[in-house]
């Protein structure tokens with residue numbers, strides 16, 4: 001492996017090209033972690049014909065938090081389950097692997113207050129009727145404008161000190177400051193039940209990273225999909241074409257003059273040109289020595305716990321498949337840890353769809369764990385199901401996840417997001433994962449696309465072209481956020497329509 005001998009600045013990209021280093025396509029790359037972050041990074045590199053790539057996964061299965069659990073012949077996605085508008089690359093890979101998706105068929109509904117009324121997300125956010133929707137429209141427009149301003153600054157890694165102060169604020173304060181109560185209500189349903197945290201504590205930076213216009217409208221227009229057979233299959237299918245080693249827990253990463261060396265717990269050492277770390281940032285810092293400077297970033301991360309219980313009730317609680325119901329009485333932080341949402345998990349396989357008798361009584365519940373034990377959560381769940389008129393017959397599985405690492409407020413005010421970008425690629429170390437983007441598949445894949453494009457700028461043969469490509473990628477990311485608008489109109493006129501150009505079939509049509 002050759003060392004860099006000189007740097008050429010590629011103005012406008014913020015990246016230095018390293019001449020004399022191993023060329024991009026010949027680089028030996030180790031990826032630590034076989035979750036969606038690690039597998040998608042390897043897949044994106046393979047698509048750019050970079051083949052000397054090995055993924056090391058500590059466990060005996062792939063997918064990390066995107067785990068599909070099989071019970072009685074039926075697939076249940078325990079955590080990650082939804083893909084929405086904007087998840088372009090994930091949809092492309094699903095098509096490539098011949099996998100199908102099913103659309104959430106009914107509007108996302110919510111039980112409102114103690115009278116247990118079911119309302120759609122859009123009615124919950126803006127109020128019922130055309131007049132209230134018209135009143136909400138200017139807020140949506142203002143939000144999109146503010147979001148673009150944020151996204152452009154992030155894409156250019158140029159967030160100002162003043163903007164950083166706003167981004168450190170809890171999202172509920174920010175919404176009030178910007179007079180966006182409708183957005184705050186969408187956030188309460190979408191961000192809180194997804195386990196990202198309570199709006200009173202969640203920094204605006206993280207909320208804006210996720211609540212893109214495409215996600216906002218995907219929720220309101222119910223353009224949300226689940227993978228037939230479970231999301232876990234996607235990572236397994238992608239891994240078939242990649243060099244992936246299970247049961248290879250990485251113990252340390254050393255940065256040597258000739259490139260990093262990755263050593264596993266069982267003592268195998270892999271010398272390479274680059275390491276892509278695809279495990280949460282707090283864990284990454286422990287693998288690296290102090291010279292890479294990750295410890296200061298890891299120290300400002302806050303991690304949350306999210307718990308999931310798979311359970312069977314004595315009778316169907318909700319009428320149709322593919323429903324996700326947020327319980328409004330638990331959306332405020334004063335009820336920290338209680339049941340936030342319940343999702344019906346059946347119909348993921350043709351078998352499940354036919355076998356209504358049992359599978360229409362199996363649900364997944366979601367809880368922000370806080371300080372509560374799994375026993376506490378189970379008892380809250382039992383109360384909630386009783387409140388809904390049913391009875392929990394059996395809890396089939398309990399699982400809790402380390403989830404949603406956020407920066408603390410002082411770190412955001414000190415512009416940590418910009419500083420973390422500045423160390424990307426230093427000494428051959430690249431940070432992928434949710435911690436450097438956001439805890440959702442689309443954000444992770446987008447970040448990996450940028451990492452791969454940045455590698456091409458640094459080490460590729462046609463660096464100016466690679467730099468143009470990187471700029472176009474960033475631009476297309478912004479355009480993607482509005483490209484759904486025509487589809488929004490179509491969705492309004494034909495609610496059963498799928499994303500334009502997709503070959504996926506809805507589960508309903510295949511039943």
Ligand SMILES: Cc1cc2nc3c(=O)[nH]c(=O)nc-3n(C[C@H](O)[C@H](O)[C@H](O)COP(=O)(O)OP(=O)(O)OC[C@H]3O[C@@H](n4cnc5c(N)ncnc54)[C@H](O)[C@@H]3O)c2cc1C
Pocket residue numbers: 032033034035036037038056057058059061062063064065066078079080081082083194195248249250251278279280283306308401403432433434435438439440441442444
């Ligand atoms: C309850 C829940 C619901 C969610 N719902 C959605 C959703 O609907 N849609 C969506 O887009 N996203 C969703 N997400 C988010 C999504 O699941 C995560 O953001 C994503 O899985 C994170 O992927 P990752 O690869 O960064 O990390 P992980 O999934 O944590 O994977 C990290 C991998 O690295 C391995 N590893 C750790 N340490 C080492 C080591 N030292 N050496 C080697 N390997 C190591 C781990 O075993 C693991 O396999 C959800 C998450 C949760 C928890």
